Amino acid sequence: MNEIGITVKKEDDMPEWYSQVVLKSGMADYSAVKGCAVIRPLGYAIWQNIMDFFNERISLMGVENAYFPMFIPESFFHREAQHVDGFAPEVAWVEQKSDTNERIAVRPTSEAIMYDSYAKWIRSHRDLPLRINQWCNIVRWEVSDVKIFLRSREFLWQEGHCVYATEEECQKEVLDILEEYRRLVEELLAIPVIKGEKSEHERFPGAKRTYTIESFMPDGKALQAGTSHNLGQGFAKAFNITFQGTDEKDHHPWQSSWGFSTRLLGAMVMQHSDDKGLVLPPRVAPTQAVIIPITIKKKPELSEQVLTKAKELEKQLKDAGVRVKLDDREEYSPGFKYSDWELKGVPIRIEVGPRDIENNQCILAKRNDGEKSTVNLDSLSEKVKETLEQIHQELFDKAKKQIDEKTVQVKTYDELKKAMEERKIAIAHHCGDPESEDVIKAELGGVTTRCRPMGEDQADEGAVCVHTGKPAKYKVIFSKNY
Amino acid sequence: MNEIGITVKKEDDMPEWYSQVVLKSGMADYSAVKGCAVIRPLGYAIWQNIMDFFNERISLMGVENAYFPMFIPESFFHREAQHVDGFAPEVAWVEQKSDTNERIAVRPTSEAIMYDSYAKWIRSHRDLPLRINQWCNIVRWEVSDVKIFLRSREFLWQEGHCVYATEEECQKEVLDILEEYRRLVEELLAIPVIKGEKSEHERFPGAKRTYTIESFMPDGKALQAGTSHNLGQGFAKAFNITFQGTDEKDHHPWQSSWGFSTRLLGAMVMQHSDDKGLVLPPRVAPTQAVIIPITIKKKPELSEQVLTKAKELEKQLKDAGVRVKLDDREEYSPGFKYSDWELKGVPIRIEVGPRDIENNQCILAKRNDGEKSTVNLDSLSEKVKETLEQIHQELFDKAKKQIDEKTVQVKTYDELKKAMEERKIAIAHHCGDPESEDVIKAELGGVTTRCRPMGEDQADEGAVCVHTGKPAKYKVIFSKNY
Numbered sequence: 001m002n003e004i005g006i007t008v009k010k011e012d013d014m015p016e017w018y019s020q021v022v023l024k025s026g027m028a029d030y031s032a033v034k035g036c037a038v039i040r041p042l043g044y045a046i047w048q049n050i051m052d053f054f055n056e057r058i059s060l061m062g063v064e065n066a067y068f069p070m071f072i073p074e075s076f077f078h079r080e081a082q083h084v085d086g087f088a089p090e091v092a093w094v095e096q097k098s099d100t101n102e103r104i105a106v107r108p109t110s111e112a113i114m115y116d117s118y119a120k121w122i123r124s125h126r127d128l129p130l131r132i133n134q135w136c137n138i139v140r141w142e143v144s145d146v147k148i149f150l151r152s153r154e155f156l157w158q159e160g161h162c163v164y165a166t167e168e169e170c171q172k173e174v175l176d177i178l179e180e181y182r183r184l185v186e187e188l189l190a191i192p193v194i195k196g197e198k199s200e201h202e203r204f205p206g207a208k209r210t211y212t213i214e215s216f217m218p219d220g221k222a223l224q225a226g227t228s229h230n231l232g233q234g235f236a237k238a239f240n241i242t243f244q245g246t247d248e249k250d251h252h253p254w255q256s257s258w259g260f261s262t263r264l265l266g267a268m269v270m271q272h273s274d275d276k277g278l279v280l281p282p283r284v285a286p287t288q289a290v291i292i293p294i295t296i297k298k299k300p301e302l303s304e305q306v307l308t309k310a311k312e313l314e315k316q317l318k319d320a321g322v323r324v325k326l327d328d329r330e331e332y333s334p335g336f337k338y339s340d341w342e343l344k345g346v347p348i349r350i351e352v353g354p355r356d357i358e359n360n361q362c363i364l365a366k367r368n369d370g371e372k373s374t375v376n377l378d379s380l381s382e383k384v385k386e387t388l389e390q391i392h393q394e395l396f397d398k399a400k401k402q403i404d405e406k407t408v409q410v411k412t413y414d415e416l417k418k419a420m421e422e423r424k425i426a427i428a429h430h431c432g433d434p435e436s437e438d439v440i441k442a443e444l445g446g447v448t449t450r451c452r453p454m455g456e457d458q459a460d461e462g463a464v465c466v467h468t469g470k471p472a473k474y475k476v477i478f479s480k481n482y
Numbered sequence: 483m484n485e486i487g488i489t490v491k492k493e494d495d496m497p498e499w500y501s502q503v504v505l506k507s508g509m510a511d512y513s514a515v516k517g518c519a520v521i522r523p524l525g526y527a528i529w530q531n532i533m534d535f536f537n538e539r540i541s542l543m544g545v546e547n548a549y550f551p552m553f554i555p556e557s558f559f560h561r562e563a564q565h566v567d568g569f570a571p572e573v574a575w576v577e578q579k580s581d582t583n584e585r586i587a588v589r590p591t592s593e594a595i596m597y598d599s600y601a602k603w604i605r606s607h608r609d610l611p612l613r614i615n616q617w618c619n620i621v622r623w624e625v626s627d628v629k630i631f632l633r634s635r636e637f638l639w640q641e642g643h644c645v646y647a648t649e650e651e652c653q654k655e656v657l658d659i660l661e662e663y664r665r666l667v668e669e670l671l672a673i674p675v676i677k678g679e680k681s682e683h684e685r686f687p688g689a690k691r692t693y694t695i696e697s698f699m700p701d702g703k704a705l706q707a708g709t710s711h712n713l714g715q716g717f718a719k720a721f722n723i724t725f726q727g728t729d730e731k732d733h734h735p736w737q738s739s740w741g742f743s744t745r746l747l748g749a750m751v752m753q754h755s756d757d758k759g760l761v762l763p764p765r766v767a768p769t770q771a772v773i774i775p776i777t778i779k780k781k782p783e784l785s786e787q788v789l790t791k792a793k794e795l796e797k798q799l800k801d802a803g804v805r806v807k808l809d810d811r812e813e814y815s816p817g818f819k820y821s822d823w824e825l826k827g828v829p830i831r832i833e834v835g836p837r838d839i840e841n842n843q844c845i846l847a848k849r850n851d852g853e854k855s856t857v858n859l860d861s862l863s864e865k866v867k868e869t870l871e872q873i874h875q876e877l878f879d880k881a882k883k884q885i886d887e888k889t890v891q892v893k894t895y896d897e898l899k900k901a902m903e904e905r906k907i908a909i910a911h912h913c914g915d916p917e918s919e920d921v922i923k924a925e926l927g928g929v930t931t932r933c934r935p936m937g938e939d940q941a942d943e944g945a946v947c948v949h950t951g952k953p954a955k956y957k958v959i960f961s962k963n964y
Contacts, residue, residue, distance in 0.1 A: 069518035
């Protein structure tokens with residue numbers, strides 16, 4: 001691990017490659033507490049860009065941010081039966097007890113603590129819809145196989161919790177949020193996703209319906225990138241949330257919750273990065289372009305000219321709205337700097353030397369495919385902005401192609417088995433029985449249904465389940481997952 | 483508590499008044515866990531504005547944001563002796579143990595976990611200065627007399643942790659940050675502060691020097707609004723942080739840490755608010771102006787005209803960069819809306835009715851003093867922006883005047899005692915002995931030295947200590963505090 005560059009190939013050993021990219025790029029680090037990572041400035045700046053993008057979007061929907069306590073009394077979990085079963089094994093507790101001598105949990109999710117407040121705040125239909133989101137840390141203790149960003153005891157996320165007077169409004173906004181998730185992940189992170197509904201087996205504990213955006217990594221494993229739940233009225237009943245309707249009678253409202261986490265950073269790394277290190281999607285990259293001046297020690301005057309020009313270009317690009325950095329460190333060679341910024345994933349490298357200045361040009365190198373081109377300095381800003389958009393599209397298209405190539409339709413259980421052994425993504429008919437999913441998961445080493453793809457979820461007429469042979473209800477996607 | 487407005491006067495019962503303002507304005511709420519508050523959307527939006535302002539400032543200084551784990555192994559606290567003594571009584575622990583069967587704390591501050599990483603990351607003088615900040619939740623369990631924002635088991639804060647090769651750099655930036663804190667609190671929140679150094683007695687556990695910005699509430703109590711610590715080399719030695727200098731030898735670096743918390747929201751409420759509710763300083767107010775259309779039920783056509791005009795004005799103000807809201811709720815009367823927005827602290831109310839439209843004017847009412855004026859609609863945006871700045875200045879000046887009026891110079895212990903009984907802020911000479919401060923604190927019911935005001939901290943020649951009669955070393959400020 002002391003070598004600077006990545007020492008294994010993505011193809012050969014993806015888990016080791018992933019760790020090296022995350023650690024050596026400076027995205028994150030292990031900490032002294034098992035299962036808890038440090039998000040270093042590079043990783044956090046990406047998370048900040050994700051937060052800024054998403055805050056703007058949900059604010060347009062009328063969602064407001066708030067902050068609820070991290071500590072939740074044990075009894076609150078028990079109010080919703082499925083909810084407590086779903087989370088009990090993962091909860092960390094504090095040694096200290098509450099005033100009523102109750103155990104206190106560190107939040108594994110915040111439904112329980114938030115809905116206790118909602119029950120106090122909501123009185124009338126005038127208080128609805130109530131739309132609140134929070135950005136916070138979450139703890140799920142029982143984590144095996146720790147992997148930075150993907151699986152850790154503590155992580156950061158957003159959780160939105162909305163309350164509606166009608167089922168229609170609720171269901172509509174559950175899907176609106178799913179579309180916002182697609183937009184965020186595809187349009188900011190260049191990761192293609194499939195929108196769909198989760199099966200009963202994979203549903204959020206306590207939800208009526210769970211929707212997901214599923215991404216698929218280069219190894220064929222799915223990574224759930226965000227979920228949006230229609231909670232129905234179950235939590236409202238459990239937490240005694242009621243509102244007086246226009247009919248002057250009391251009703252239970254409908255609720256939604258939805259979240260994505262710093263796992264997205266892991267998905268981004270795995271999807272796009274390569275054997276040289278991180279590859280950052282341009283729209284979320286904290287630094288979009290780096291300028292490397294090619295100076296010559298023996299010719300200080302010429303070097304001074306190059307540096308002056310490089311500073312000019314930096315200003316020009318900044319003014320054009322590009323997040324640019326000038327690497328004028330004297331103690332490192334241009335070659336070292338190239339590798340360093342490749343490791344850190346900066347989308348565009350701009351090289352400028354004495355001869356370039358003479359010709360009023362520079363070299364522009366794309367991180368994603370190494371392609372170099374000569375660019376006239378008069379059109380540099382324009383060209384950089386164009387190229388950033390081009391890189392975004394290329395990353396997206398490449399990932400999409402990989403997924404398409406890995407996706408197969410299977411008709412029999414043997415075909416499903418074979419597809420899973422070959423680490424493919426399989427589309428198959430399924431009966432919808434949770435028991436069948438349990439058996440498949442056990443028999444095929446962790447294979448689960450990822451979702452019923454939206455708009456293509458209905459079984460063909462007369463089709464039978466790939467596993468039970470019963471009449472099929474749905475078309476579903478099967479794969480292993482992170 | 484079911485009445486909508488504030489039912490006690492600030493003068494008569496400040497603690498009860500404070501609770502009512504915080505709760506009824508919708509800033510925050512109690513939660514089911516004692517000592518943990520819910521920061522509601524209004525409160526969180528103010529905190530967000532504070533974060534945005536401060537992030538921009540520290541980014542100019544080269545500080546980057548990151549995120550470190552919330553969990554800290556017990557042994558880490560013990561590495562710095564004063565640090566563990568300072569925090570041990572307040573720490574919450576999780577029931578689960580580490581892999582090495584060690585107790586795990588929920589962070590009461592992050593020196594210990596961060597500096598463990600710093601020791602790994604810092605190798606050479608090229609890695610310095612290292613400037614990292616994080617925004618996170620903090621837990622200090624042993625809290626008596628819980629008060630939302632001011633004293634709670636969990637709160638939000640920022641903590642900056644920087645590392646330098648030289649003492650000079652370190653000390654310079656410790657003071658630069660103090661100046662940034664002054665700027666934030668005075669220029670964003672309109673709260674006057676006094677910059678100064680803490681006495682040995684009041685220093686941060688493990689710090690070499692602690693600097694503070696002290697604010698003073700209308701009841702004469704001080705509220706520490708932010709602190710900036712020169713940690714010296716103590717933590718570097720305890721956590722074994724070294725760097726290879728340009729001399730190719732290993733050295734311990736110098737460190738700083740600095741923080742402010744959601745207590746600032748409490749200070750803001752106490753400083754400016756009044757018997758009608760919250761008074762928000764304009765620069766941080768999520769909504770700076772609210773438009774109330776005066777419609778007349780019996781004249782729907784005229785009302786429609788008013789609404790149309792009100793929407794026009796909303797757009798005009800938005801375009802001018804004012805954070806404005808149009809309150810077009812039909813189910814509430816204008817009078818109800820006036821009180822509602824007064825309770826919520828919006829700096830400017832704009833009333834517009836049929837007659838106003840005829841005269842191309844509107845009424846502009848200032849929240850801080852109730853002053854009303856008639857404004858020509860053609861110059862509305864300009865007038866609103868001017869008035870927002872005027873309100874900021876008026877709030878600041880009023881607070882400053884209160885503080886000045888409460889500040890007295892005392893020469894004898896009897897005078898100090900009397901000043902403290904009268905809830906004044908006393909400036910006195912002191913010998914600097916921590917033991918003397920212990921005695922004063924015990925004898926005068928919690929009175930502490932708040933700081934030695936910067937630039938005015940040196941004792942007059944021949945002056946003696948107000949308590950011990952020994953030769954005085956410093957001029958200090960005494961008061962009770964939050």
